Amino acid sequence: MERSSGILLHITSLPGKYGIGTMGREAMHFVDFLVASGQKIWQILPLGHTGYGDSPYQCFSAFAGNPLIIDLEKLVGQELLSPGELPENENFPDDAVDFGKVFQYKYKLLEKAFERFKASKNKEIKKQYKSFCTSNQWWLDDYAFFMALKIRHQGKAWTQWDKQIKLREEGAVQRYKEHLAGQIDFYRFLQYLFYHQWLELKSYANSNNIKIIGDLPLYVAFDSADAWANPEIFDFDQTLTPRTVAGVPPDYFSETGQLWGNPIYDWKYLEEQGFQWWIERIKANFLLYDILRIDHFRGLAAYWSVPYGEKTAIKGKWIEAPGEAMLKAVYDKLGEKPIIAENLGVITPDVEAMREAFKMPGMKILQFAFDSAEENEFIPHTYDKNSVVYTGTHDNNTTVGWFKHSPKKDRQLMHDYFCLNEKDPAWSFIRLAWSTVSDIAIAPMQDILRLGEEARMNFPGKTPGYWKWRYSKHQLTNEHAEGLLKLTKTYGRGSGRELVVSN
Numbered sequence: 001m002e003r004s005s006g007i008l009l010h011i012t013s014l015p016g017k018y019g020i021g022t023m024g025r026e027a028m029h030f031v032d033f034l035v036a037s038g039q040k041i042w043q044i045l046p047l048g049h050t051g052y053g054d055s056p057y058q059c060f061s062a063f064a065g066n067p068l069i070i071d072l073e074k075l076v077g078q079e080l081l082s083p084g085e086l087p088e089n090e091n092f093p094d095d096a097v098d099f100g101k102v103f104q105y106k107y108k109l110l111e112k113a114f115e116r117f118k119a120s121k122n123k124e125i126k127k128q129y130k131s132f133c134t135s136n137q138w139w140l141d142d143y144a145f146f147m148a149l150k151i152r153h154q155g156k157a158w159t160q161w162d163k164q165i166k167l168r169e170e171g172a173v174q175r176y177k178e179h180l181a182g183q184i185d186f187y188r189f190l191q192y193l194f195y196h197q198w199l200e201l202k203s204y205a206n207s208n209n210i211k212i213i214g215d216l217p218l219y220v221a222f223d224s225a226d227a228w229a230n231p232e233i234f235d236f237d238q239t240l241t242p243r244t245v246a247g248v249p250p251d252y253f254s255e256t257g258q259l260w261g262n263p264i265y266d267w268k269y270l271e272e273q274g275f276q277w278w279i280e281r282i283k284a285n286f287l288l289y290d291i292l293r294i295d296h297f298r299g300l301a302a303y304w305s306v307p308y309g310e311k312t313a314i315k316g317k318w319i320e321a322p323g324e325a326m327l328k329a330v331y332d333k334l335g336e337k338p339i340i341a342e343n344l345g346v347i348t349p350d351v352e353a354m355r356e357a358f359k360m361p362g363m364k365i366l367q368f369a370f371d372s373a374e375e376n377e378f379i380p381h382t383y384d385k386n387s388v389v390y391t392g393t394h395d396n397n398t399t400v401g402w403f404k405h406s407p408k409k410d411r412q413l414m415h416d417y418f419c420l421n422e423k424d425p426a427w428s429f430i431r432l433a434w435s436t437v438s439d440i441a442i443a444p445m446q447d448i449l450r451l452g453e454e455a456r457m458n459f460p461g462k463t464p465g466y467w468k469w470r471y472s473k474h475q476l477t478n479e480h481a482e483g484l485l486k487l488t489k490t491y492g493r494g495s496g497r498e499l500v501v502s503n
Contacts, residue, residue: 001361001386001439005493007034008214008394009445010056011069012041012097015473016422019092019102024071033476034184037484038494042205043213043442045394047198049147051223054099054467055458057295059220061387063284068102072109074197078125080113095455096468103146110456114189118124122434124168131246131477132192138280139225140409146225148180151341156196157223159240166240168229188378194375198288212465213340213442214289218296219246219262223360224272233277234263244305247313248296251345252368254461255455257304257313264305264317267321275329300326301351322355331358342387364389364438366429367402370417379417380436380470389438391429391447394457399426401453426450426462427483434491441493448484449475 014030021027026061034042045056048059049066056066058095062409075081085106092098133140146158153159153161164172177184202212227234235243246262270277285292291435294300300323306316331337341355343362364387369378383389391399403425406414414420421428426447435443446455449471458466 002040003439003493004040004176005434005441005443005488006039006043006210007445007448008043008390008442010045010394011066011471013445013457015094015471017092018072018087018106019090020068020097020099020106022069023194023201024073024253027071027201031201031208031210031482034205034210036478037207037481038488039439040209040494041211041291041442043215043293044215046215046217049143050099050467051221053464054097056215056467057217059134059224060142060150060221061139061225062220062281063136063224064143064191065198067110067190067194068099068106070106070110070190070193071197072106075109075193077115077298079111079120079122080116085109085112093470094472095470097470099468110190110193111186111459113193114186117189117474126317128196129189129192131252132195132406136191136195139284140188140191141184142229143191143225145177145180146228147187148183149176150196151183152176152180158228159223163183166228166233174413202288211290212288213293214285215292215293215295216285218294218299219260219264222261222263230277233266234265235266245308246299246303247306247316248304248345249313249316257311257316258461259306259310264303265321271322271325275326278326279330279333282337283334286334291338291340293340293342295342296345297355298342298345298351300322301348301354324357327354327358359386361386361388361439363387363393365393365396365398366390366433366435367392367396368415370406370410372407372413380432383436383438385437385439388442389433389436389437390441391433391443394444395460397456398444398451399429399454400447400450401456404452413431424450430484431487434487434493443493445471 009030010021010025011023012021014026014028015069016022016024031042046059047065047069048056049064051058051060068172072081072086076086078082090105092101120126149158149161149165160168162172165176167354203437205212211335222245230275231240237243241262244264245260246264247257247259249257282292300321302318302320304313304316305319306313339358339360341360341362341466343351343355352414364378364383366378368376369380392402396402411422418432419428429503430443430447435441444457445455446469456466457469
């Protein structure tokens with residue numbers, strides 16, 4: 001990985017008219033900003049179809065994209081919607097996503113687009129759709145069927161469906177497929193739109209030498225097409241009830257640990273199958289992204305297993321996982337891939353040995369570096385080149401918000417260590433990140449904009465009220481681009497490039 005820098009910004013956080021960031025015009029304008037500021041990387045959060053809580057780390061499928069980020073104006077361009085059908089005067093907030101409101105208006109329009117698609121005589125779009133469905137059938141059919149069944153069961157989790165379809169009995173599968181054929185086709189169509197728009201956006205970014213870092217959650221959601229359609233790869237009993245669920249022990253973020261509730265893999269079964277499910281999953285992700293970050297990488301060495309039904313993660317235990325064998329199977333099949341290991345939290349020597357064996361860069365977080373009470377591996381003089389340094393992540397407070405609550409002793413350590421401007425801590429931390437030896441430096445957009453804790457994206461372990469943050473178009477200015485470009489040139493991470501505008 002060449003020496004470079006970039007910005008962490010999820011698609012939903014982009015500005016725009018209709019309540020949520022999309023893969024349309026504003027996304028391309030953000031690519032233009034990256035080019036103008038000398039950046040080479042755009043890092044995003046998982047693009048999956050989100051469920052309860054709107055977390056991109058709890059999705060209905062490990063492969064399907066989020067229909068809410070489909071751009072409506074592009075559908076007008078495809079004559080699937082008319083300009084007059086787009087919402088006006090909806091009073092969407094500029095600084096946050098009202099997911100419920102967006103869902104209500106957007107799905108009505110997506111259904112209109114689907115009806116128009118079915119009636120269309122445009123042979124090219126029909127050909128593209130058919131080709132997409134054929135090449136993605138191996139995951140698409142289960143996902144579309146799963147979503148249609150969720151609607152049929154009033155949104156209930158699959159464990160609460162009629163017993164026959166919960167267990168995928170052959171007769172019930174056939175009956176439901178016939179009864180829900182139209183709804184199944186609708187969800188296939190949504191994925192065609194999503195992939196078409198995303199790959200168009202990715203192509204625009206790549207043509208301007210911008211690489212996309214995507215995020216792969218280690219676990220899938222319990223209420224997902226993956227768990228329902230492939231129960232054999234998870235630690236379920238004969239009634240498909242989890243025996244154990246995922247989480248992490250008490251740590252920096254929580255005294256009782258984090259009880260995620262995701263199903264844990266049956267690693268023995270996966271190994272017997274040559275890790276084929278993992279190979280296909282990582283292959284599919286590299287269609288969407290240029291570089292992949294594996295979230296909770298340490299779970300590939302050993303994972304925190306919590307008995308199902310526990311209220312906290314305290315009573316879990318560590319169990320070894322065959323992550324090294326899995327990664328070897330992936331590399332043998334797909335070749336060497338640019339993968340970043342999220343090696344935060346309780347990291348043991350075996351985790352670092354596995355990361356180093358596959359030459360994966362780890363993560364360094366500057367907000368963790370300045371704790372005067374103890375030494376840590378996040379202080380910049382300990383970094384090696386094969387790493388990615390962040391001012392903070394989507395799970396951290398913004399740097400301005402974090403600095404506001406930092407103790408005096410920690411602030412003194414910052415002053416002793418680098419040139420800290422207490423009136424502009426976010427930019428001081430960006431400068432420090434860019435100056436390190438780490439091959440890649442990343443700052444969240446909130447830090448670029450110098451925003452406070454009101455702009456925090458997520459707080460681990462606290463479900464309601466997060467993942468909503470957006471920035472307004474007027475907030476990002478030429479001054480930001482010029483300042484970032486100067487910093488990026490100074491520390492040899494990139495330079496100004498000519499913009500290539502795609503038709």
